[in-house]
Amino acid sequence: MRFKIMFTIAAGLALGASSASAQATDCATTASIAYEHAKVKNYDAAEEPLWKVRKECPTYSVATYQFGEKLLKHKLKKAQGADKTAIANELIALMKERFQYFPAKTKVGAMHSDIGQVMYDTKIGTTEAQFAEFHKAYTTDKKNFKGAKKLYTYFSLLVDLQDAGKKKLQDVFELYDDITEKIEDEESAKAKTIATLTEKEESGTALSSKEKRKLKNAGINLAAYSKVKAGINQKLGARADCDKLIPFYNEQFAEKSGDVKWLKGAAGRMSAKECTADPLFFKLVEALHKAEPSAKSAYYLGILAMKDKQRSKALEYFNQSAELETKASDKAKVYFKIGEVLKKQGSYGKARSYYKKALQQKPSLGTSYLRIASMIASSANNCGTDVFSKRAVYWLAANYANRAAKVDPSLKSVAAKTAANYRAKAPSKTDVFNNPGISSVKIGCWIGETVKVPKL
Incomplete structure (x- = not known):
């Protein structure tokens, strides 16, 4: 009997194993x-x-x-x-x-943001339910919340909820700042790839097929983020104009004057929207510098010094800000501002060094390339030794203008027109033919660069 039981169990186990194996x-x-x-x-x-x-x-x-x-x-x-x-x-x-x-x-960030986008695209659920998916993705796994379209949808839904009285305006401002920073980080990464590979190409080194694909994909992604950033700014719309910001922040100032985070956000937004002429901006900067002397407060003091036409004092504050600043995109903004001041003073060599410092911190800051191009073009007569080399300076200026479009698609139109204008002033095909054997031109004075003679 015992043998029969054992045999039955063994047979059952074998059958189960066989069934599992078959499955x-x-x-x-x-x-x-x-x-x-x-x-x-x-x-x-x-x-x-x-x-x-x-x-x-x-x-x-x-x-x-x-x-x-x-x-x-x-x-x-x-x-x-x-x-x-x-x-x-x-x-x-x-x-x-x-x-x-x-x-x-x-990845949780990818999953919930994907679900939110599907719900939004197919009109499933309420605005609150759609927003909840994006918000969970962004707040729990921001690193894997990727995709320009999804970032726009997330912000757009929040604005719609604020319009419906279900979210606060401060919520909109805070998410705007955070998403803009994320987009700019993504843009900087893509722009760095483009700048590196473009410089390699311009030096005469052929790109591999892998590098060409990498360059193309970086350009496509950069264009997408550029469009979304413009869309987010449009969606924010008049909510952040001076006539809205000033009464909004004035109302909160007494309560928030000791809140460093709030002061930074308020002063930063007023600075970005050029609301610096209003007395409130001075009050914000003064309170911020008193509560926590920092890169931000030094930067805003520099802006106020510029308003009073105290350029030396402004440069002093801006340099303090640059030294204290730890955030790459904000450090780039300070370096760019210093470059602007030096450019106005005619210190082109120093200005270029600061524009390039800005690009090192934020490779997608194409405006820096346009500024360098402008200074180079305006120095053509001073930095060339003869007619051909003076006109060759415009090739270099055109190269810098082209780089602006590559790292910042929003500048594509203005950069293309600028580059075309410079090329029209550069040596013609006939000029190149009449100067055989010249493959590159070394440009002197503050420029100190060599430009290749292009194939015309």
């Missing part, structure tokens, strides 16, 4: 079929086996959810009406399933 084999076979079809975007053939794996073997591979997402997004593009809503809900469910079964391989 594993079936999962692998079905998944292989589904994945192969999905890899070549044959989603019609991939759908049945893929959903079978999803239902029967949910923990088999994260690839099930990756391909499933691509499949549903493909269907979503073609769907209409109720079908579109149904597919969107299925996509959201799939994203949540991936997190359920593969939490270590799912």
